Amino acid sequence: MKEKIKSLLEDALPLVDLDSDFLFAELDSLGVTTILMILSGEFGITLEAADATPRNLKNLDSIVAMVQQKLEITNKRN
Amino acid sequence: MHNAQCKVDGGDHLSNRGWSEATPPETLEGYLKQDAERFPDKLAVICGDERVTYAELWSRVQRRAEVLRGCYAPHKIIAIRTSQTIDFLVEYFALHLMGAVAMPLERDIPQQRFDEIGHRYDDFVAPPEVADVLFTTGTTGKSKGVMVSYDTIIADAENLIAAMGFAHDQHFVITGPLNHIGSLSKIYPVIVTGATLNILEGMKDLEAFFRAIHDAPGKVATFMVPASIRMVLQLGKRQFAELADKLEFIETGAAPMAHSDMLEVCRILPNTRMYNTYASTETGIIATYNFNDGETLVGCLGRPMKNSTFFITDEGTVACQGRTLMAGYADDPEMTAQVLRDHTLYTADLARIDEQGRLRLMGRNDDVINIGGYKVAPTEVEDAAMAFDGVKDCICICEVSPVLGNRLKLLVALDEGAALDKRALARHIASRLETYKVPQLYEAVPAIARTFNGKLNRKHYR
Known part of the structure; x- marks a missing residue:
């Protein structure tokens, strides 16, 4: 999953260093929106403003963890 | 020789401040000085954990101007890297106060580009009426420095106050970069009315945006480009709707807005005035339309504001007149003459004027691409x-x-x-x-x- 997310985000945000541990600081508003919209579309999960936190978007690992957590919630509902 | 410090004067006449006097200041810094004298303890700016009153802000500006006087000659164009901070505001006001011209450039502009633009005007002395040089692509499709006068800044402030209702007891939330006319121009009416400015670091932390509106003691207004409105509708519609009673007005502009977004934002904020404004760095703030009027007309930019007029040329493009127009492109009279003649600014925007005198935008007559309010x-x-x-x-x-x-x-x-x-x-x-x-x-x-x-x-x- 990590490689898939990395590939998706690299494609959409060519300037962003996805290996950074300070990802949130490097992103602008459009970057945050792009990440949330791409991930929600790709994985069928609901992401909203409350998810766009410095903690969730700290680095690629924290993004993967956020997606996994959302997938678990979605699966429980289903 | 002109000295901007001499332009700081007294008096005020705008009713939105709640009192009237005979002689209004001629500069934004004149209003700032008056604000500090009249209500020194009033909160002027909030920026993260930092808060300054009008007295503190004016004091910092004066001290910084004293330092800058030893560095720069009057009327020189000084490039500064923009940041969403109180320090940036202090630098901006201080440059005016000591008589230099402020040229705020994008925060993350490459150093090579910053140096290239910064040295472009080394041998150029701006006319004494010029306060700012704002870098834009705008009307001609090439990057150049737009000279903005002290009087234009006040005229823009008066237009915004009269058309939208900026007021002394308001908090205005700024999320956009302060080198862009869309956000920079909102500082003007806030200072003129003695209101409170809340500067945020963009829109990426939407929770911080909602908190800034929620925590303000009274009514709040803000400026959002259409892309930001769409972002909030997609990621934070529920929280936005919960703030409906706090939001007095939202101004948008700089780019076309989808009709579906216009209808949706009006639905969730039924009592908030939603202004779609016609403005550019070259023209200043010209016209606006409150689209939360039951009609919600796409591409409607309203009637001219108090210091402005517009007409449509034979080519179908918008031409503007009035006190808000730029003073010209810095050190480029030829390019200036292409768009500014006989006190008229000729844009590349295609439009018509409807039967009610409202400007109805139909597109552009050039190759410029609009990205989130920036022209490329x-x-x-x-x-x-x-x-x-x-x-x-x-x-x-x-x-x-x-x-x-x-x-x-x-x-x-x-x-x-x-x-x-x-x-x-x-x-x-x-x-x-x-x-x-x-x-x-x-x-x-x-x-x-x-x-x-x-x-x-x-x-x-x-």
Whole structure:
């Protein structure tokens, strides 16, 4: 999953260093929106403003963890 | 010789401040001084954990101006890197106060570009009435410095106050970069009315945006480009709707807004005035339309404001007149004459005036691409890309995404045997241009369409 997310985000945000541990600081508003919209579309999960936190978007690992957590919630509902 | 310090004077006459006096100040710094004298303990600016009163802000500006007096000659154009901080505001006001011209550039502009623009006017002394030089692509499709006068700043403030209702007891939330006219121009009415400014670090932390509105003691107003409104509707509609009673008005502009977004924001904020404004760095703030009026007209930009007029030329483009027009392009009389003649500013915006005297925008008469309120000349992007190894030909076009709005896309024809490394190409362009000019999307193509005389065939890609 990590490689898939990395590939998706690299494609959409060519300037962003996805290996950074300070990802949130490097992103602008459009970057945050792009990440949330791409991930929600790709994985069928609901992401909203409350998810766009410095903690969730700290680095690629924290993004993967956020997606996994959302997938678990979605699966429980289903 | 002109000295901006001499322009700081007394008096006030605007009713939105709650009192009236005979002689209004002639500069924004004059109003700031008065604010500090009349209500020294009033909160002037909030920025994260930092808060300053009007007395503190004025004191910091005076101290900084004293330092700058030893550094710069009057009327010199001084480039400053913009930041969403109180320090930036202090620097901006202090440069005016000591008589220099402030040229705020984008925060993450590459150093090479900052130096190039910063030294562009080394041998140029601005006319004494000029307060700012704002860098833009705008009307001519090329990057250049727009000279904005002290009087234009006050005229813009008066237009905004009269048309939208900026007021002394209001908190105004700024989320956009302060080198862009959309956000910078909101500082003007806030200072003139003695209101409170809340500066945020963009819109990426939406929770912080909602908190700034929620925590304000009274009514709140803000400016959001259409892309930001769409972002909030997609990611935080519920929280936004819960703030409906706090939001007195939202101003938008700088780019077309989808009708569906207009209708949705009116639905969730039924009592909030929603202004779609016609403005540019060259024209100043010209007209506005409250689209939360039951009609919600697409492309309607309303009637001219108190210091402005407009008409439609024989070519169908908008021409503007009044106190808000630029003073010209810095050190470029030829380019100035292309757009500014006989106190009239000729834009490339195609429009008509409806039966009620409202401006109805229909598009642009040039190749400029609007990205989140920033105007991008595709030739600048193409010139930067052509300097990258392996790029034989390229064209920069606009791709419209239903979710993310306008995005730049670069179509690239490569030298034989070369491969497209889009991250390397993106970084190459970013090392030469402002971030908003770097395409998000890249595609290798066999060839770029050109016209019979060898020019890029832009119509082919629309």
